[in-house]
Amino acid sequence: MKITLKVWRQANKDAAGSMVTYQLDDVSEDTSFLEMLDMLNEQLTAKNEEPVAFDYDCREGICGMCGIVINGSPHGRYESSVATTTCQLHMRSFSDGDVIEVEPWRTGAFPVIKDLVVDRSAFDRIIQAGGFISVNTGSAPEAHSTPAPKRQADRAFDVATCIGCGACVAACPNGSGMLFTSAKITHLANLPQGQPERRLRVKAMIAAHDANGFGGCQNIGECASVCPKEIPLESIGQLNRDLIASLFRGDGKTA
Amino acid sequence: MASTSLSVHQEAIRSTVVKKVVMALTGLVLIAFLLMHMFGNLKIFIGQSEYNHYAHWLKGDLLYPILPQGWFIWIFRLVLLTCLVLHIYCMAVLWAASLHGRGARYVRTRRKEQTLSARFMRWLGILVGTLLLLHLLMFTVGWVTTGYTFNAEDPYSMFVGAFSQWWVVLIYAIFVGAVCMHVRHGFWSAFTTLGANVGTGARNVLNALAYFVAALLFVGFILPPVAVLIGMVS
Numbered sequence: 246m247k248i249t250l251k252v253w254r255q256a257n258k259d260a261a262g263s264m265v266t267y268q269l270d271d272v273s274e275d276t277s278f279l280e281m282l283d284m285l286n287e288q289l290t291a292k293n294e295e296p297v298a299f300d301y302d303c304r305e306g307i308c309g310m311c312g313i314v315i316n317g318s319p320h321g322r323y324e325s326s327v328a329t330t331t332c333q334l335h336m337r338s339f340s341d342g343d344v345i346e347v348e349p350w351r352t353g354a355f356p357v358i359k360d361l362v363v364d365r366s367a368f369d370r371i372i373q374a375g376g377f378i379s380v381n382t383g384s385a386p387e388a389h390s391t392p393a394p395k396r397q398a399d400r401a402f403d404v405a406t407c408i409g410c411g412a413c414v415a416a417c418p419n420g421s422g423m424l425f426t427s428a429k430i431t432h433l434a435n436l437p438q439g440q441p442e443r444r445l446r447v448k449a450m451i452a453a454h455d456a457n458g459f460g461g462c463q464n465i466g467e468c469a470s471v472c473p474k475e476i477p478l479e480s481i482g483q484l485n486r487d488l489i490a491s492l493f494r495g496d497g498k499t500a
Numbered sequence: 501m502a503s504t505s506l507s508v509h510q511e512a513i514r515s516t517v518v519k520k521v522v523m524a525l526t527g528l529v530l531i532a533f534l535l536m537h538m539f540g541n542l543k544i545f546i547g548q549s550e551y552n553h554y555a556h557w558l559k560g561d562l563l564y565p566i567l568p569q570g571w572f573i574w575i576f577r578l579v580l581l582t583c584l585v586l587h588i589y590c591m592a593v594l595w596a597a598s599l600h601g602r603g604a605r606y607v608r609t610r611r612k613e614q615t616l617s618a619r620f621m622r623w624l625g626i627l628v629g630t631l632l633l634l635h636l637l638m639f640t641v642g643w644v645t646t647g648y649t650f651n652a653e654d655p656y657s658m659f660v661g662a663f664s665q666w667w668v669v670l671i672y673a674i675f676v677g678a679v680c681m682h683v684r685h686g687f688w689s690a691f692t693t694l695g696a697n698v699g700t701g702a703r704n705v706l707n708a709l710a711y712f713v714a715a716l717l718f719v720g721f722i723l724p725p726v727a728v729l730i731g732m733v734s
Binding site: 251253264314316317318323324346348351352353354355416417418419420421445447448449451452454455456458459460461462463464465466467469470471477478479481482483484485486488489491492495496497498499 | 507508509511512513514515516517518519520521594597598599600601602603604605606607608609610611612613614615618619621685688689692693694695696697698699700702703
């Protein structure tokens with residue numbers, strides 16, 4: 246395959262960036278998108294040019310490190326019915342001669358560090374604000390002493406698959422981190438272990454969400470439609486219900 | 501991470517989610533008002549004395565003698581105005597947060613889910629607000645009149661006089677169209693913000709209801725002016 250790439254190049258956080266065009270010949274349709282970028286970087290290195298910086302780690306769709314906007318859609322999924330991360334997207338999804346535009350997540354909370362790499366530590370700060378759950382150390386308790394209803398356990402596990410890649414924020418017209426935050430809230434709200442700190446957690450995580458420069462949710466649904474782990478939009482409903490209910494309780498009233 | 505000295509509880513109360521809840525509740529009050537207003541307008545089909553009597557009862561006799569005559573309408577207006585002010589205030593704060601949250605623009609964006617109403621929600625709101633001002637100036641205050649002389653005792657004649665002109669009907673259709681698009685996304689969004697979106701089924705029901713309420717409002721509001729225009733009501 247012959248591919249024309251238009252890649253966002255930005256030397257550092259403060260530099261102005263621009264789209265730069267590269268040609269790639271002999272791209273196999275079996276290569277993954279990141280391997281295709283590796284090919285490009287080998288050629289750039291051979292020509293003594295700066296390679297394109299991009300994030301990746303596991304390359305099997307479970308770590309959440311890779312994440313770029315491909316042809317205007319986070320992780321390049323767009324209309325495909327198959328949820329995917331960038332590393333699991335393969336060149337067979339494209340056609341010979343295609344022009345592919347590659348951009349970093351663009352959102353206020355995730356500043357660009359270099360080229361396609363963004364700083365997603367705002368997510369870490371939301372997680373930190375969530376705090377701990379009360380589990381005693383020492384010998385493991387008898388599992389049957391804490392029943393977890395099947396339906397709630399399933400919901401908890403489904404949203405616990407969130408890998409924190411940030412595609413939801415990248416897709417949101419408001420740059421809202423609500424789907425990510427609600428996945429964490431829904432995860433612990435449905436498990437018995439999450440109950441003691443449930444109200445304090447939702448208050449603290451929303452406060453951290455807003456304080457870290459994310460926008461508000463408009464219930465549009467772009468986030469859930471690009472999520473590689475298919476976190477459902479109703480998770481945000483759970484967060485809203487939990488927050489509204491928590492406001493009538495005293496948790497977190499002392500500073 | 502906040503550098504303020506607010507407690508977590510206070511930060512939660514000031515959060516975007518709570519502002520959205522305020523927008524949802526005030527928005528639903530305004531939708532309820534629209535449904536009532538729409539239903540009242542349909543009385544134009546019964547006749548001049550019926551319509552004027554209804555308007556007179558609304559402004560003077562409603563809830564009398566619980567309240568003194570003429571009090572209800574002012575309490576009602578105060579409630580609506582409070583809702584409107586809260587709705588606009590929260591919108592402004594959230595819009596500012598969104599502009600910051602969105603950051604730099606993409607070179608290319610392809611959206612999948614966003615409807616026209618959702619995309620232009622805020623601009624539709626501004627359009628509705630502007631045309632609402634004109635609407636009040638025409639039929640409540642009487643500073644702008646066209647095709648009729650202002651007479652609060654005879655709203656039927658004002659109605660017929662104004663909407664006998666095609667361009668007034670056209671502006672009104674734009675007004676009502678914008679209102680209904682705003683209500684279409686707003687109705688779904690309000691219930692979702694209040695936590696009613698519990699799954700795919702609920703999402704479909706809320707969206708269907710949103711389309712139904714928006715369509716009902718559009719048809720109900722546009723029928724009387726069109727009837728006047730084509731001479732069915734005169």
